[in-house]
Amino acid sequence: MKTEVFTLPNGSDITLTTYILDTSEEMPNMKIRPAVLVCPGGGYSACSDREAEPVAMAFLAQGYNAFVLRYSVGKGKAAFPRPLEDAEAALELIRMNAGKWSVDKNKIAVIGFSAGGHLAAALAAMGRVRPNAVILGYPCILSSIGDVLVEPVPSITDYVDAKTPPAFIFASSEDTCVPIENSLAFATALDKAKVPFEMHIFEKGNHGFSLATPVVCSNRTALEANRFAKQWFSMCMDWLNNLFAIG
Amino acid sequence: MKTEVFTLPNGSDITLTTYILDTSEEMPNMKIRPAVLVCPGGGYSACSDREAEPVAMAFLAQGYNAFVLRYSVGKGKAAFPRPLEDAEAALELIRMNAGKWSVDKNKIAVIGFSAGGHLAAALAAMGRVRPNAVILGYPCILSSIGDVLVEPVPSITDYVDAKTPPAFIFASSEDTCVPIENSLAFATALDKAKVPFEMHIFEKGNHGFSLATPVVCSNRTALEANRFAKQWFSMCMDWLNNLFAIG
């Protein structure tokens, strides 16, 4: 396994952390691996550690190579479309290095949480380059969510098109930070554009539950509140492995 | 365990089949039980056995008493609101016999599939009497679905109100019989009315997957196609037991 941090040309603080698993003659069907690009949340004012390395680890354990993007954040810097340009650059870098990094360039998913979900959705629906699957955790989608972000954002629903890849959405309907109408609106847009999708809206779950594991939940109360929502990950892997014909 | 078939005054072919579990001093917390009223699907032209007794059994195994309603179906007979009147009568009968049938009258869920989902949603949103929770499997919701039903139906979304109980919805987005917009529209209406809800939309799954078990799937192909969607039941029990404070 090899981990490196690359600085993207987009800015001195825009980094892509790569997690590349070893290959082995003993594991012939994983010489070329599917991959995931992770966009942590943080209201476009930061990139949360809770939705960065732990998420990469969850996918690495499933045999995926993983990449964590720390994109443009903060007042001014996060002005759209700068974060989208960062994500496009990251995806291009991964595809360019697919051979070196043992990545199947046609099996790259992007996953984003909250504001990072807005970014992942933007890459999927508006990107100059597109991922092969998109996974959204309690995503910001609509411009109306701008109030909780540092900069205004476009409604991604306006851009969903036939080139948008299959999508997996998860969230909780009691989320008081990002209203569930964001996920519902995105699913409705996908349905209209005939893009295949799966969506799991749990009733219970705090905003930002990430993987809902002991790693990312700092106490029993949080683990308890998110104990049902935690199931998103195994369902996501069922869905993604089926899409990518893994296993 | 005691099973009986009651004919409702609504019509000679309108029946309620009751499944009442034995009580025991050894199981003190299940002397009064939660209950479920099952509305099978069948396009308002029949009541499918695949969504009747097997569904009752799944809930009985969780300690719920169960009731299967065979409501008004067929051209003419199924004209709205006749099926709704049947469901109201069934719910009233259960509440009236709550003592005799060891049912907690404040813990009665209704579950409906497809056209039976339309009926269950109608009972939840329009009923003269209401259940305490509603569970909808790949439900018909919108009047636009009328084409596949024997009689026109109202859009239940027009009636969702503050008295509508918490809802659990499951479906598959690739369903070619009942478009997924039905579930999406109902969830959107619940969200607007501030009714708590949970919704699981799998990408894969044939219309009418019911419990997706060997009992209701007649071959390997069907089991395989519905293997992910099958998870709805355990998530439904998590949700319902949490709502009803069971366990």
Added chain:
Amino acid sequence: MKTEVFTLPNGSDITLTTYILDTSEEMPNMKIRPAVLVCPGGGYSACSDREAEPVAMAFLAQGYNAFVLRYSVGKGKAAFPRPLEDAEAALELIRMNAGKWSVDKNKIAVIGFSAGGHLAAALAAMGRVRPNAVILGYPCILSSIGDVLVEPVPSITDYVDAKTPPAFIFASSEDTCVPIENSLAFATALDKAKVPFEMHIFEKGNHGFSLATPVVCSNRTALEANRFAKQWFSMCMDWLNNLFAIG
């Protein structure tokens, strides 16, 4: 679904309660069903309700027909081999009525808990007639367990033979009532006789956890103590359905 109570010729208080699911043209692969014979525990001094109907329900929900045996119990009456004769009579009655009860006579499992596990193991290893699979929950196996039973019992390990059907065993190693050496000894005997088996020994779990569901656990403490052990049932169904080629 039809439930009846039959008194066996073995004694006026020896009963077999039958739970026969309805058949339907819509469920063609479940016209002839696999079945389970349930032997509740109770130290050969009683038959516990907690390991009777709730267990039948769990199997009914999987499409099995179910039969609960209330066998000879109490000082004197439970003297071996009287309970075994009851179980043999019950199994013969089921096979004799296989056609009427829609049972596949070659797909009949027996399940027993604690002292009922001793009985189920006896039927499997010593019976004049044998079931097609045996499932043992925290079973009494060795004569050394006689102290906690009302009558002495033989060690079933002495009788395991090539005709003993495949076995599934579950228990907890912290059980202070029936020592885990009982399960270990039985598995060792099966291994020596080359009988296929599966065994799940959880560390945590109170004696008599049954299904470890809210139905049979009377409080949160019990549910919490048995939350891991609860997984035996789904693994048991994986194993049994695979053995019986169901699904």
Added chain:
Amino acid sequence: MKTEVFTLPNGSDITLTTYILDTSEEMPNMKIRPAVLVCPGGGYSACSDREAEPVAMAFLAQGYNAFVLRYSVGKGKAAFPRPLEDAEAALELIRMNAGKWSVDKNKIAVIGFSAGGHLAAALAAMGRVRPNAVILGYPCILSSIGDVLVEPVPSITDYVDAKTPPAFIFASSEDTCVPIENSLAFATALDKAKVPFEMHIFEKGNHGFSLATPVVCSNRTALEANRFAKQWFSMCMDWLNNLFAIG
């Protein structure tokens, strides 16, 4: 995340690969982490990649830091107790660097597979230093297994004592390479020494199934054969997290 390879003083080809997760102020309960020492199998003639990095990844995803030991293997070099000395040195190195590597020195489990299971069991029962938990996958335990190993080995059952840490064992009873009597004998020895243990013996499963994921299974046939046995990992984490009071 930081990965390094350390050569142990025991020999130029004895290495410890370290996987140390990043810490973060946002994840306060994972600043000091539990850890796992992984001993791959390979008949004491090699260390299998299939039971090395993929296993480390599975634990990293649960918030554990991980260490893979490549111990003395091959005719002559693997002569007991050389591999045990390697494992002792590895465990000492981890405890010595606990501060630097953010490891809780009282929450270190060792996991071993097949011959690596023999080594892990030896460390747990005979080690000069001992781990805090031991996890054994289809382990070699008895000297009778020597035929399939490059060097004779002692029966670990002879050494189980009160200092042996709690154990988790998993295997399949149809394993034709390492007879299941090895696991049964070890559990029996643990029981006699009153060491807490959990053991899951699946009927189905090929020898060397590792995590039974698409990463380590090279085709559908292998995935299918091991689909039940695959459940060991989540039960192992339930058990280990409970033991280590994680979550």
